[in-house]
Amino acid sequence: MGVFRITAYWMNEDEYGDMTSTGVKAQLNHTIAVDPKIIPYGSEIMIDGQIYVAEDCGGAVKNNVIDVWVEHPSNSFGVKYKEIYIRMEN
Template identity: 45%
Template sequence: MSIIYLLIVLIQITTAVPNSIEKSADYTSTMPGSTKEISDEWQSFTITAYCGCEKCCGKNDRITATGAYAIEGVTIAVDPAVIPYGSLVDIEGIGTFIAEDCGGAIKGNKIDIYFERHEDALRFGVWEDWRVRIRE
């Protein structure tokens, strides 16, 4: 793994994580640019996967809707009307990701996880009714 790759990951993570105080379990807020209320409650989503190939993304390669470089283990595609860009998103049993991208098929309670390789995205498949928590 190159030092440049690690620096890109570190920069994206540190710029996406807000400096905020601890919140209570019933905390809610509205993210800037969104009318959707954000909560620490777990919600049900369908989880799928994609990669940066032309079949998955057209000619956009690995540049996300927010202009960030898509990184496996960090980037997810969301419906920004449901999950605002820049939100930290916990996907139960998988990890925490940053909402950085969108897609034509990503509508409502659906999330697409970014993978480097097309084969890995296909192997991931579709996970229905999966628990997700949206954080600031």
């Protein structure tokens, strides 16, 4: 899909806690926030060999930006720019 700006987010960063915009609880090594106009909810996205599911969005998540759910702010990794891939069904 191209190169995306990858950042992290965590519980209590905002008023929603671990509840996503799709109504499921965010999960470590699973949940990402995306711009649903670019990546549809439910899409499986590979970043650095790890598969994540697009389950959330956010005010700062626009265009080619992805937020990866982490357990705690100490697990944040700053900003990375990575090639991402969408998993296609056979």
